[in-house]
Amino acid sequence: MKNILKSTLAIVAVFAAFTSCNNSGKSNGKSGALSSNIAEKVYVAPGEHDSHYAFISGGYSGNLTVYGLPSGRMFKEIPVFSQFPTSGYGYSEETKPMLNTSHGFIPWGDSHHPDISQTNGEIDGRFIFINENNTPRIAKIDLKTFETTEIIEVPNSAGNHSSSFVTENTEYVVAGTRFSVPIPQRDMAIKDYKGNFQGALSFISVAPETGNMDIKFQVLMPGFNYDLSHPGRGKSHGWFFFTTYNTEEASTLLEVNASQNDKDFIAAVNWKKIEEYVNNGGGTMMPADYAHNVYDEHTHTATSTMKKEVRVVNPSEVPGAVYFLPTPKSPHGCDVDPSGEYIVGNGKLSANLTVHSFTKMLAAIEGKKFDGEAYGIPILKFEDVLAGSVEQPGLGPLHTEFDAEGNAYTTFFISSEVVKWKLGTWEVIDRKPTYYSVGHLTIPGGNSRKPQGKYMFAMNKITKDRYLPTGPEMEHSAQLYDISGDKMELLLDFPTHGEPHYAAAMEADLVKERSQKIYNLEDNKHPYAAFSDADAKVVRKGNEVHIYMTTIRSHFTPDNIEGVKLGDKVYFHVTNLEQDFDVPHGFAVLGQNTSELLIMPGQTKTSVWEPTKVGVWPFYCTDFCSALHQEMQGYIRVSPANSNTPLKWSMGEDIE
């Protein structure tokens, strides 16, 4: 009866669509125009705000992008590991130290997994941590300013991939190595990999108030590849789980040689036990070079400190701290459900999804039911820890997230789909295709004890025909699904920037009220700040010329500078005197070999210019700031090296 009614309505709707003089476009034949309100579900009216923030990593862009859900609109790109000419990050004197490492200044990074800080297992919206894979680093972004405020390099690590997930009170951010390497690094034959290379799992402590990071200890594990990780929570809080591949310890053609073992491992690490051991003086300090870069929002300047040693722990020194859970075949994702009971290991070459039970794991450890050991680390029996498996859900499982109703959502790379299944019964409830080749997926709050339901988005590696073509290269795509019902519903495609590797998302209210609007000028402690036009000056120190410059709508002070000579290094220290939300000023000078600056209200930033030609060169504001933005300009005169042009500066002097 219901169906008859439905189809009658559909026929009426189709009839109406055909007869209506205003042809309202495509009405969805499958579901009927009356029930098709998908556009409405992602529509955020002009001036209204999205309900959720999504922070999507940029992968090879090295950055983090901020999106709104459900609209899929991109709001900001936050520079993290890569130079960013839009704001001068990594180009300005103040931010160059952020990209310092033990290998020197590195202008690019490969950002992967953002994770939001938590309190009591719930997202608190204070910080986002994100890892750099290529030159192992962890960054902290302050969600008050949406700026990167701290980067710590991870020594003894290589391919920092199983990272940067946080424990449930943000006690630690973890940085597990994807590639095992000689520790300490040395010149040795690669073929001697087996038994000689090691994998470092780094536990970076986060100070509760300031968020300051410090490497508390590194666990030196066997030379496997540590792929992904997840903290325990609830009952399993205090443990951390890492998937491994290449337990074969092959060093060449890993495609084949690391796919031989039927089962690799999930390494279960009892970090509380190791922490206790370390607090009692356990572990050894090992020489290591790594940079710790901190941005001070009062001096608007980053400092880079080189650290000289790190505490390492051999797991065999702490009995009961590390166990291996056999997991079929080359598991990629490692995900723990909100209750902390289930540990999902997505064997990317396996037909089934393997789920381990934390309770069973503890019982097996208690009963000492070991199936041998690897490098002194006990291996538990597969059958003893297995909670269950989802039979043949798809091809190439990668990552799993959870909703608040006890369901799990797993992405399948090869079969390009998201599969919804029930924890405990292991039955598949729903599956939806993605377009195409999905990697990670995110549910707001999904990485916490309290998933915030409603939305899920999949991040796809291949875009093909989903948008207007833009030549051989397409931006990757994300797809938003409504998961509030039994069945997932695809709502929206939206392009992402770089590789949308993984994302963290949360309800907007957690962040938006705390978002800072300006920097207070009175808090500006930059050594070269000028707090009013009267403070503007030009000072020569040998061949360095320091210009204390101010900007306000719509002029620079000074705007005429003379007395600079070839061979001088000119420092433009520009202070934005504005104290109004969203009124930055830009600065660029002709022939600059760095980038423009974008200076926020109350901030000071420095650009270095080494003029190469004699002449009178203009500088100007690059951010359309006001009705007289075009007039916001000045000149700097460059004289020959041997000239005696006096140092002189002015603003408004010649007006009659």
Place this chain on the structure above:
Amino acid sequence: MKKQNIIMIIAALLPLGLFLFPLWRITLEAPQYPTPLAMNIHINDFSDVHPHDIKNINLMNHYVGMQYIPDAIPEFKIFPAGILITTVLGLLIAWKGNYKWFLGWFILMVVLSLAGMYDFYLWEHDYGHNLDPKAIMKFTNPDGTQMGFQPPLFGSKDILNFKAHSYPQFGALFLGLGIAAGFVAYIVGKKNKSTA
């Protein structure tokens, strides 16, 4: 103590609320200021309603050549003294107790308030009309005279892209209630006299 004297004491004390609450507020609304710019006028100070509002008002106003809102004006010394003197005066006559003096106090307060309003008007007029001749933007009225940017004395008014609002605040309410109470004290006193 007689009822009218008590009312007169209250009347004399109420204007002291001006030291606690702002007297007046001028608010400027424009599309690019979703949070409007606004300035409170106190008996002895100007203050931002939201952080840095006055700075931002000055920044906007310099385009048309308006002067910067000063940190202090002479009135910030005169007005508080005036209020303190009239309060003391009010308390003295409340203590002395002749209700006819209450009327005198009431009239004095009305006259002083009107004088204050007139002074405010003059200040606004100067602020809105005495423009920098080198102003970046010059606007004329339809009759060819130079456009002024004077905020309204009371009420709302469109000034170019801004809508300016000028309204009394809590402090003014205290002053107004005080003045009214002075009059009530007089009426009550008169009534008691006639019934006595």
